[in-house]
Amino acid sequence: xxxxxxxxxxxxxxxxxxxxxxxxxxxxxxxxxxxxxxxxxxxxxxxxxxxxxxxxxxxxxxxxxxxxxxxxxxxxxxxxxxxxxxxxxxxxxxxxxxxxxxxxxxxxxxxxxxxxxxxxxxxxxxxxxxxxxxxxxxxxxxxxxxxxxxxxxxxxxxxxxxxxxxxxxxxxxxxxxxxxxxxxxxxxxxxxxxxxxxxxxxxxxxxxxxxxxxxxxxxxxxxxxxxxxxxxxxxxxxxxxxxxxxxxxxxxxxxxxxxxxxxxxxxxxxxxxxxxxxxxxxxxxxxxxxxxxxxxxxxxxxxxxxxxxxxxxxxxxxxxxxxxxxxxxxxxxxxxxxxxxxxxxxxxxxx
Amino acid sequence: xxxxxxxxxxxxxxxxxxxxxxxxxxxxxxxxxxxxxxxxxxxxxxxxxxxxxxxxxxxxxxxxxxxxxxxxxxxxxxxxxxxxxxxxxxxxxxxxxxxxxxxxxxxxxxxxxxxxxxxxxxxxxxxxxxxxxxxxxxxxxxxxxxxxxxxxxxxxxxxxxxxxxxxxxxxxxxxxxxxxxxxxxxxxxxxxxxxxxxxxxxxxxxxxxxxxxxxxxxxxxxxxxxxxxxxxxxxxxxxxxxxxxxxxxxxxxxxxxxxxxxxxxxxxxxxxxxxxxxxxxxxxxxxxxxxxxxxxx
Numbered sequence: 001x002x003x004x005x006x007x008x009x010x011x012x013x014x015x016x017x018x019x020x021x022x023x024x025x026x027x028x029x030x031x032x033x034x035x036x037x038x039x040x041x042x043x044x045x046x047x048x049x050x051x052x053x054x055x056x057x058x059x060x061x062x063x064x065x066x067x068x069x070x071x072x073x074x075x076x077x078x079x080x081x082x083x084x085x086x087x088x089x090x091x092x093x094x095x096x097x098x099x100x101x102x103x104x105x106x107x108x109x110x111x112x113x114x115x116x117x118x119x120x121x122x123x124x125x126x127x128x129x130x131x132x133x134x135x136x137x138x139x140x141x142x143x144x145x146x147x148x149x150x151x152x153x154x155x156x157x158x159x160x161x162x163x164x165x166x167x168x169x170x171x172x173x174x175x176x177x178x179x180x181x182x183x184x185x186x187x188x189x190x191x192x193x194x195x196x197x198x199x200x201x202x203x204x205x206x207x208x209x210x211x212x213x214x215x216x217x218x219x220x221x222x223x224x225x226x227x228x229x230x231x232x233x234x235x236x237x238x239x240x241x242x243x244x245x246x247x248x249x250x251x252x253x254x255x256x257x258x259x260x261x262x263x264x265x266x267x268x269x270x271x272x273x274x275x276x277x278x279x280x281x282x283x284x285x286x287x288x289x290x291x292x293x294x295x296x297x298x299x300x301x302x303x304x305x306x307x308x309x310x311x312x313x314x315x316x317x318x319x320x321x322x323x324x325x326x327x328x329x330x331x332x333x334x335x336x337x338x339x340x341x342x343x344x345x346x347x348x349x350x351x
Numbered sequence: 352x353x354x355x356x357x358x359x360x361x362x363x364x365x366x367x368x369x370x371x372x373x374x375x376x377x378x379x380x381x382x383x384x385x386x387x388x389x390x391x392x393x394x395x396x397x398x399x400x401x402x403x404x405x406x407x408x409x410x411x412x413x414x415x416x417x418x419x420x421x422x423x424x425x426x427x428x429x430x431x432x433x434x435x436x437x438x439x440x441x442x443x444x445x446x447x448x449x450x451x452x453x454x455x456x457x458x459x460x461x462x463x464x465x466x467x468x469x470x471x472x473x474x475x476x477x478x479x480x481x482x483x484x485x486x487x488x489x490x491x492x493x494x495x496x497x498x499x500x501x502x503x504x505x506x507x508x509x510x511x512x513x514x515x516x517x518x519x520x521x522x523x524x525x526x527x528x529x530x531x532x533x534x535x536x537x538x539x540x541x542x543x544x545x546x547x548x549x550x551x552x553x554x555x556x557x558x559x560x561x562x563x564x565x566x567x568x569x570x571x572x573x574x575x576x577x578x579x580x581x582x583x584x585x586x587x588x589x590x591x592x593x594x595x596x597x598x599x600x601x602x603x604x605x606x607x608x609x610x611x612x613x614x615x616x617x618x619x620x621x622x623x624x625x626x627x628x629x630x631x632x633x634x635x636x637x638x639x640x641x642x643x644x645x646x647x648x
Contacts, residue, residue: 138629145623309463
């Protein structure tokens, strides 16, 4: 059991490290896959482990994206003139400026969403069930609409992220650089969540999911843990947002930053597809979903979103337990469940 | 920020009248939302898309040369069957399940419908011209398109008709019985499956009426459905399920709020202000309830 796990981790790590050299043409796609893994993992903190089905984690994604790009630009140039100049690159970062700006931007892209989550968490996380779901849905869309009205970050036209500085490497090097940045962020997210789920934090989240009132009655400050969980999600999602902003190079309020209809739904769908409430489920779900998306999207040319809508309905109705749930039913021993054969035979299917 | 409305107070009359007339349509959609929520315990994210689809049916009639006002009759009939079909295909599988499943499934339907409408009707903003003319009030200071007055009247007629139908008819009684206790209704011989299908169909038909009215008073676009869903959700949670005067009042209140935010903040913040208001109302109610150690559920 343990050895198998080690082999699995090792294989994935080797794949992650070698992938950009093995499949140089798919570097960008695989980077986006790691981004999706981050999104699914962090959605699962709320949706799976805590039982709070949020549509609003995209809020932190967009905030991180805008904060990162604004910091990268604002540190060295006037932000207003940059966004006003639109696509024309009148300002150029030197390499040292670029990397300084990028690191500062990514740090802030992690911190600011955490602060936002802490500030709004007390109000929003007091809602439950579908009220929470609809409220967070409104939150994400409201943020997109409001960002579309703020002039300094480009309003509805959006803004450009700083281009790769001249003088160090070509576009190949750029995509390798961002590949490893996303891969490391994904590893950090996974390791952190794996560590956290094994601690009291994970137990409390599961207790909240199973019965919040009882958990509270046992003396757990559920609200603190809910906010803490949201802050953890916000941190990693914010960094992922900052990275995506740089990888895409162009930030638009409702289609890219606060993209409720793409990343916002993807993260939920991937976690459910993989199996929510498990550590590996979101990872597997995100990989399967991304491979499906990239592989088949071109066949549906123009019809991708129709396919997406059908996919959502089908997965949600016929496959709500996800891949991990299905595996668990098939091979319960592998999941550490003790199966009593006589008991299983005695079970009657209830209709 | 634009404070013109405070400098020219007559604009307040204009905004209030516009908002109230618009709010009646919101209330009509919200009534459908409350109906399916109360009976089937489902929150339908695709509500707004059904409204827009109903509007496009009226618009298609307009393109074919029929006056779009007849859409008020045609669109609910078509939408009833679309709603019924939707129920048979998808909704009947999510009725008894976790609420989030129904939210997500209808969210999928909403994305699907948006895209299909985008293919069929194009991504342009369209409006069906009713040529009803305008009414001028207060020395020509306030302009009211007759189409808006017409749509508000039709909306009221449909709402009253539906209330009477729910009170008097056999199906209406069956629907109310099912919403009170589905199990007991089943025991007493009500075919709840049929009741659910009819409820969803009636909801879709109401959306069809509202959509047809919106097509002559406002604009249609494949992607503007979600705000209608959120508005109706908001109206229902302010008024509560089954509180009809409350639904009408909060619908008109929401309409007036939107028109005022339009004038003060600018049109680009209109949708944003609706969604922000939703978040604020939910958070406000959460704090009110948490004093009594209760929560919204």
